[in-house]
Amino acid sequence: MLNIAITGGGPVGLTLARLLLQSSTSTSVNITIYEKDASRTSRTSFGGTLDLHPETGLAAIKQMNVWDEFLKYARFEGEELRICDLNGTVYVHQTEAPQLKGFQARPEIDRVRLMQVLLESVPNELIRWGKALKEVVREDDQWKLKFDDGSVAGPFDLIVGADGAWSKVRKALTDVEPSYAGICGVAGSIDKESAGDTWDLISGMVGKGSNFCFSYGQSMMAQRLGDGNLKCSFYAQRERGWVDDLKANHTGDDDALKRILLENYQEWDNDFKQWIVAAKELWSAPLFELPVGQRFDHKGEITLIGDAAHLMTPFAGEGVNAGMRDALDLVGAIEKSVTEKTDLDLAVQAWEESMFERSAVFMADTMVNKLGMFAQDAPYSFFAAMIGVFARANGYDVKQGWMSWLPVTKTAYAFVWAIGTCGVVRRHVIDIFRGQQQRFPVWDKR
Ligand SMILES: Cc1cc2nc3c(=O)[nH]c(=O)nc-3n(C[C@H](O)[C@H](O)[C@H](O)COP(=O)(O)OP(=O)(O)OC[C@H]3O[C@@H](n4cnc5c(N)ncnc54)[C@H](O)[C@@H]3O)c2cc1C
Numbered sequence: 022m023l024n025i026a027i028t029g030g031g032p033v034g035l036t037l038a039r040l041l042l043q044s045s046t047s048t049s050v051n052i053t054i055y056e057k058d059a060s061r062t063s064r065t066s067f068g069g070t071l072d073l074h075p076e077t078g079l080a081a082i083k084q085m086n087v088w089d090e091f092l093k094y095a096r097f098e099g100e101e102l103r104i105c106d107l108n109g110t111v112y113v114h115q116t117e118a119p120q121l122k123g124f125q126a127r128p129e130i131d132r133v134r135l136m137q138v139l140l141e142s143v144p145n146e147l148i149r150w151g152k153a154l155k156e157v158v159r160e161d162d163q164w165k166l167k168f169d170d171g172s173v174a175g176p177f178d179l180i181v182g183a184d185g186a187w188s189k190v191r192k193a194l195t196d197v198e199p200s201y202a203g204i205c206g207v208a209g210s211i212d213k214e215s216a217g218d219t220w221d222l223i224s225g226m227v228g229k230g231s232n233f234c235f236s237y238g239q240s241m242m243a244q245r246l247g248d249g250n251l252k253c254s255f256y257a258q259r260e261r262g263w264v265d266d267l268k269a270n271h272t273g274d275d276d277a278l279k280r281i282l283l284e285n286y287q288e289w290d291n292d293f294k295q296w297i298v299a300a301k302e303l304w305s306a307p308l309f310e311l312p313v314g315q316r317f318d319h320k321g322e323i324t325l326i327g328d329a330a331h332l333m334t335p336f337a338g339e340g341v342n343a344g345m346r347d348a349l350d351l352v353g354a355i356e357k358s359v360t361e362k363t364d365l366d367l368a369v370q371a372w373e374e375s376m377f378e379r380s381a382v383f384m385a386d387t388m389v390n391k392l393g394m395f396a397q398d399a400p401y402s403f404f405a406a407m408i409g410v411f412a413r414a415n416g417y418d419v420k421q422g423w424m425s426w427l428p429v430t431k432t433a434y435a436f437v438w439a440i441g442t443c444g445v446v447r448r449h450v451i452d453i454f455r456g457q458q459q460r461f462p463v464w465d466k467r
Pocket residue numbers: 028029030031032033034055056057058070071072152153154155183184185186187188189326327328329334335337338339340341342343344
């Protein structure tokens with residue numbers, strides 16, 4: 022019997038547990054999940070919405086045999102997407118998933134619903150709630166788990182660290198810690214009550230899916246949730262101290278925080294500023310990331326998956342997808358090793374190599390998006406960079422072969438810049454007709 026410990030019962034840890042239970046070796050494995058949350062119901066907020074991708078998150082969902090449950094909450098219409106700039110110029114309005122090669126359907130699901138589906142798929146008795154891991158220690162040539170409550174568990178045939186961004190398991194494998202990604206901001210929610218008269222306007226701007234708007238190092242993003250309300254965020258490229266200042270000025274008072282935000286977004290179109298005015302339950306947080314191509318030493322009987330292995334910013338929507346793919350492939354490696362009676366450690370080591378390779382691509386794409394979205398000449402830089410990502414998804418490399426002779430990126434940049442410039446003129450004309458030249462007309466009205 023293989024004794025496997027999973028630290029962290031987040032989406033990736035639960036996916037791994039469910040896949041092991043579904044595998045042909047389910048009768049040969051003993052699984053224990055150690056989760057720091059006190060109980061299944063102790064967490065009150067799970068955040069926003071996630072889109073699952075065909076080759077990664079969706080592939081895992083299908084293999085887990087929870088497809089029908091997933092479909093109850095999946096929102097294919099949630100793929101509606103607008104990409105705008107601060108003047109309200111719409112560069113992209115995708116009303117449904119483009120069925121291009123490499124861009125198949127990526128349905129949205131509320132994180133809380135995904136967690137519900139996953140938690141219901143794993144027997145509760147496998148989860149040790151309220152077990153916050155303190156450290157992983159090596160005793161008598163074996164790894165053991167030490168918890169905050171003083172208890173110790175182990176040894177195990179395999180410890181899988183799925184304990185997220187600030188993984189305690191990672192410390193046993195590498196000294197590298199996540200660093201500040203240069204982006205911080207405020208997130209919150211918007212509903213009919215908080216938006217009042219502006220609900221129809223804001224809701225219309227977001228549609229059934231998302232509106233991502235970024236310009237000159239700042240962003241405003243809003244996404245539709247399953248209950249019809251909106252999740253919003255206001256991120257910017259700033260020194261890390263900016264968030265501390267916001268927190269210091271915030272002191273639990275949303276209005277104070279909103280005033281600071283409005284000052285930071287004073288150049289933005291009034292319709293977008295309404296998002297700030299309508300937002301509620303604001304919280305601020307800096308974003309962290311591991312270096313692109315992050316690896317860790319191979320040490321027997323212990324490994325990492327999900328954010329613990331490859332934390333990245335959310336700007337390519339790959340985090341949970343990459344983690345679920347880790348789980349899918351790791352279970353394949355364990356299954357093969359058990360069936361063929363080969364060394365589990367060698368199987369895990371080989372899996373780690375493939376995981377490093379795959380996650381390096383996700384991390385690099387995420388970095389390209391982050392730099393493009395928050396560059397001082399965004400959104401032009403973002404679209405220019407996206408041409409390369411789009412080409413690669415369709416089997417081309419703009420930096421190699423005949424494509425490297427064409428000014429693909431520069432042409433894309435010039436094209437988007439021309440659209441943006443027309444948008445500036447349009448906004449000036451509208452502002453003149455509306456007479457909206459004062460700084461915070463929306464705020465002042467309230
Ligand atoms: C604002 C934001 C938006 C995002 N949007 C997207 C998106 O659209 N698409 C996408 O793919 N990804 C997105 N992500 C990333 C995604 O949330 C993560 O990649 C994903 O949650 C990783 O799952 P995980 O299970 O590895 O880690 P986590 O979700 O962090 O889960 C870790 C689990 O381990 C537990 N834990 C932590 N420490 C300990 C400990 N010491 N002992 C025991 N248990 C512990 C935690 O309680 C938690 O249950 C976003 C992230 C952020 C911050």
